[in-house]
Amino acid sequence: MTFRQFAFNNVKRNARQYLSYFFSCMFSVAVFFIYAVIMYHPEIDGHDFRENVQRGIMSVEVIIFVFSFLFVLYSTGAFIKSRKKEYGLLMTLGISKKQLNGLLILENTIIGVVSIVSGLLVGIIFANIFIMGFSQILGIEGTLGFYIAPKAVILTVISYFIMFECNSIIVVWTLRTNAVIELFRGMKAPKIVPKFSWILSIFAIALIVSAYYLAATASIMTIFQRMFIILILIIPGTYFLYTQFSVAFISLLKRRKNVYYHQTNILTISELNYKMKDHARLLFFVTILSAISFTASGVLYSAFQSAETEAAAYTPNDFSFLSRGADNVAKMDQEIKKVIQSFEKNQVDFEMTVVDRKMAQITNMDSETWIHLMSYSDYKKLAELAETKIYPLNSEQKTLLMLPYLMSSNNLNIPDSITVQSKNYESQLETVPILSIVNDIYQTGYTIVVTDSLYQRFANVAESEEMYRYAAFSITNWVRHTDIVKNISMELNQDVVSNIDSKADFYNVMKNSLSHTLFFGLFISVLFFLAAGSILYFKMYQDLDKDIEQYKALYRIGLTIKEMKIIATKQIAYLFFIPFGLAVLHASFAFKALQNMLASSIVIPSITLISCYLLIYAVYFFFIRGLYIAKIKKVM
C-alpha cells in the first residue's frame, strides 16, 4: 500500500464523516459556478444598461466565496479535531510529522477535487433553470440561451482549488501539536464541569433586552444610528447567552431534583449541560447566521410585498402633474386632454380634479421658505377625489398644513403659527397639521390650505409666475394600469407640465430595485441558512460515535429503544430549535423596527417567510433525527 493509496482509503472509509462536509462544499461550488455562468453569460456580460445588476452579481459572487472559505475552514478544522486520536495512533506507529501533514493535505485535496467536479456537474444541471429565472426577474426580453462560458469553469476550478489548499494548510498549521500524548487524549480528555458566571449571564440578558428595546422603538430617523448600536449589543449578548446563561439555566434545572431525577431527564439534562458548552460557539454562529438570513430576507420580502401600500402612502394621488406660471397654465388644458383621450381609449376608469395653487413665502423662526397655497374648496375637491377625511377650516386665522407622509410619522417641531407673505400682502396663521393629500413636491416645499377668501386675496396680488395649476387623477385599480400611466407620462409636453408623479411610478421603481435585491438577498439568506443547517448536521455526526457507546451501555442496564429515541430527539431538537427560536426572536424585533417605518403591515409576509424557513428546518430536523435514530437502532 503506497502512501497515496493510504490517503485515498482514508477518505473512502471516513466517507460517512466526510459526507456532510463534502455536500456542503459541493453545494457552495455549485452556487458559485452558477453565478459565474450568469456573470460571464455573453448576453449579460455585453449589456451595459444594467451596471448595478452586474455589480450585484459580482458582490454576491464575492460573498459566496468568502463564506465558503470560512465554512470549509470550520468544517475541516472540526473534522480533523474529531480524528485526533487516529493521528496520535499513526504517530506512535512511526509516521513522521511531515508525512502526517502530507496525509492531511492529500486527503483534503481529494475531497476538494471531488467536490469541485461534482459541484460543476450539479451546477451545469441547474444553471439552465437559473438562467431562465434570472432573465424572468430582470425582465430581459425573451430568455437567455443556455451557454456555459469556459471562463466560468476556469474561475470556479481555480478559485476553489486554491481555497481548499489554503484551508488545509491553515488547518495543518493550527494542528502543529507535537506531543503524541496530546493527540491521543484528543476527544477522550475528561470533561470539565462547565463553569459560568452569574454576572455575565445577567449581562447577556441585559444586552439582548436593550437591543430589543432600541429596535422596537426605532423610527426612520433613528434606525441608521441605532442599527450599529443594536449589532454591538446583540452579538456579544447572544454569545454570552450561550456560553454563560445557558449553563447557568441548566445548573438551576439540575437543582430542581424532582425535574432532574425524573426518568430520562437526568440523561438529557446532564448531557445537554456539556453539549451546550461544547456547542456554544457553534450555536452562536448558527443563531447569528439564521438571524441575519431571516432579517435580510424578511425585510426585503416585506418591502417587496408592501410596494403597493407604500406607493399609496407616499403618493396620495394616483396620477398628477403641475403647470407653473400663467403661460403654461393656459396651455395645460391641451395636455390634460391628451391624458383623458389616452385613458378613454384604454378603457381606464378614472376621475379628475384640477385645482389652482399659488406660491408664497413663509417666515418660520427667522428663515424664509416657499410654500404652496391652496383654497379650502379646492382642498375639499381633492379630498373627495382621494376619498379621505375632510378636515374643517372655519377661520381666516387658521391654516391646514399638509405634511408629506414621510414627515408625518415623526414628531417634527411644527410651528404653532406661521407668517405667510406675498409681495405686499401678509397674514399670520395658526397651523393645524394634517396628512398631505397631494403628491408632494419636495423641492418647493409644503402645501397649506387657507380659506377661500384668504386665498383669493393672495391670488389677487400674485405675479404671473407664482400661479400654479395642479391636475390630479384617481384611477380605479391603478396597479393594473401602471403601463398606460407610464406611457402617457412620457407623452406629456415637459415644457408645459412638470412634476409628473404617479403611484405607478413609485411602485415600479420600488418593485424594480427591490426585485434584484430580493433575488440576491434571498439567495444569500438561503445560503446562510443552509450553511447553518449543515454545520449542525456535521456536529451531530461528529458526536454520534461517542453517543452510541453511551447508548449501548444504557441499553444493557435497561434503557428501552423508545426512551433512547426520546432522549436523542430532545437533544437534537434543542440543538436545532434553540438557535432557530432565538434567531426568529432577533428577527422579529428587526421586523418591528421595519414596521415602524412602513405604512403597510408586514405581519403576514414576515410570518409567511419564517414559516417557510421553519418548514425547511423541520424537514431537515426530521431527516437528521431519522439518520441518527436509525444508526442507534442498527447497533443495538
Next chain:
Amino acid sequence: MAMLEAKNISKIYGSKRGIEHKAIDNISLTINKGEFVGVMGPSGSGKTTLLNVLSTIDRISAGVIEINNQDVTRISKEKLAKFRRKQIGFIFQDFNLLDTLTIAENIMLPLTLDGWKVKDMEQRLVKVAKQLGIDSILRNRSFEVSGGQMQRAAIARAIIHEPAIIFADEPTGNLDSKASKQVMEALSDLNRKKEATTLMVTHDPFAASFCERIVFIKDGKLFNQLDKGDSRQAFFQEILNVQSMLGGDTDDFQTVRL
C-alpha cells in the same frame, strides 16, 4: 429454587458468506437463588456470548431461558429492556459509568429510569454506598476516582434496584490485584449477606476462587464443573488444574496472590 434456568440453549452466528458458527452448543445450566457462579474457559470459547444471551442482551438461536420463573426468550425487545431494568444488574469490564454524571447520579440511574421518588432513591443510595465503602466519593465525577472505586460504584449501580440476578463480565479485567481483591470481596460479601445471585465471567483464577461454583466451557460446550470445598486455596489450585487441562490459556500469568 432456580433463579435462572437455561435449557438446551444454542447460539449460532451467521456470517455474510453463509458460514455459520456455533458459539454456544446445547448448553443447559441452572443457577439457584443466592448462588455465586463463575464461568471460565479459553479465549473464544463463548463466555461472553453465554453471558449476553443469559442476560437477555442477545437472542438465542434455540432453547429456553427462564429468569425468576419468567420465560425471557419470547418477549419483545422493548419489554426485555424494562425487564432488565427491574430484574437484572450489570457489571462491565470497563465500568460503563457515564462521565457526565456524578458517582451518586450514576448509581441512582436505574431507579431514576424506573421513575422512583427522589427521597426513596436517596435512601437506597446511602445504604448501598455504605455497603460498598464508597460513601466518601459520591459527589465526585467518574474520572476523578480510582478504577477499583469506579467498579464498586458500578456494583452499587447493579444492585441498587435489588435485581433477581447480577451478571458480571470480567469485572476485574481492568484492575490491578489490590483493586481486584476489593471488588471481589465486595461481590462475595453481597452474595453471602444479601443472597445476591451472581453469574460472573472471568479469566482470572484468583477472581474465580471467590465463586462457589465454576462452570468451564470449551468450544461452546460445557466442559467441567467445580464446586468450592472448604478452602479457597484448594479451590484455586483445582481451578488452575482444570485450566491447564483445557489448554489454550495456560500461558497466562497466573501469579498466586492469596
